[in-house]
Amino acid sequence: MLPESSALNRHRVQLLVSARNRDEIEPALLGGCEILDFKDPFKGALGMVDAETVHSISEYFQAHPIDIPVSMALGELTDRLADRKTLLIPNFITYLKMGLAQTQGMSHWYSEWQKLKQQIEATNQTRFQWIAVAYADWEQAAAISPHDVLKAALESECAGLLIDTFLKQGQTLLDHLALDELNSLIDEAHSHQLKIALAGSLRQKDLATLANISPDIIGIRSAACRGSLRTDSIQEQLVQAFHRQLEQHFAQTNSG
Numbered sequence: 001m002l003p004e005s006s007a008l009n010r011h012r013v014q015l016l017v018s019a020r021n022r023d024e025i026e027p028a029l030l031g032g033c034e035i036l037d038f039k040d041p042f043k044g045a046l047g048m049v050d051a052e053t054v055h056s057i058s059e060y061f062q063a064h065p066i067d068i069p070v071s072m073a074l075g076e077l078t079d080r081l082a083d084r085k086t087l088l089i090p091n092f093i094t095y096l097k098m099g100l101a102q103t104q105g106m107s108h109w110y111s112e113w114q115k116l117k118q119q120i121e122a123t124n125q126t127r128f129q130w131i132a133v134a135y136a137d138w139e140q141a142a143a144i145s146p147h148d149v150l151k152a153a154l155e156s157e158c159a160g161l162l163i164d165t166f167l168k169q170g171q172t173l174l175d176h177l178a179l180d181e182l183n184s185l186i187d188e189a190h191s192h193q194l195k196i197a198l199a200g201s202l203r204q205k206d207l208a209t210l211a212n213i214s215p216d217i218i219g220i221r222s223a224a225c226r227g228s229l230r231t232d233s234i235q236e237q238l239v240q241a242f243h244r245q246l247e248q249h250f251a252q253t254n255s256g
């Protein structure tokens with residue numbers, strides 16, 4: 001059952017903004033981003049930024065320490081298994097996420113996922129907080145279903161579950177998953193203290209609908225970019241406008 005519709009949802013929601021390079025850090029932060037994410041929008045839904053970009057972002061954070069959590073996308077599990085490149089993750093990263101496209105029918109995906117996470121932690125001598133990623137358009141992504149990803153996230157003690165879209169061709173999260181399906185995933189996650197992030201070409205106008213459910217994080221890139229084009233650059237005033245709308249629909253956004 002959906003919670004009773006109300007103009008103001010009292011659940012605290014944080015704004016995550018996906019930046020692609022050092023130049024986008026300040027517009028995201030000044031606009032009010034509360035979790036800073038890094039991904040390369042030219043490499044798919046969860047494309048990882050290249051080593052040169054990681055280096056310049058690291059230099060930026062050495063000069064300007066940051067006090068909000070930072071996350072990074074690592075691409076798809078199947079891509080990581082195919083290239084086996086050693087991943088060096090900078091020490092300012094808290095959350096890591098990997099997509100599960102092409103895992104449908106792959107019998108050992110769960111153990112491969114666990115092994116890879118352990119290898120990344122061993123290489124970097126750090127325990128990361130892992131975010132499991134479910135795709136709302138999971139059938140097109142040949143991924144496992146959001147309910148199965150949620151089950152796997154709980155089993156593997158992930159810090160959270162992100163529900164995003166795999167295809168970025170104009171359809172939004174809400175085009176693929178009905179609000180009551182999202183609500184039931186959120187209820188199930190919250191009953192196990194698992195945080196839920198929602199993303200997938202979300203726009204300011206979607207916030208009134210999303211205020212009927214209680215995600216913990218809302219993630220954007222397209223809506224923060226000029227012309228709503230995720231391959232364009234982040235604009236401070238667009239992040240700020242989205243953040244303002246978020247505060248109008250979800251109370252206590254900035255209350256710590």
Ligand SMILES: O=C[C@H](O)COP(=O)(O)O
Nearest residue numbers: 018199200201219221222
């Ligand atoms: O995690 C957030 C995503 O980067 C959202 O990107 P998008 O708004 O372009 O779908």
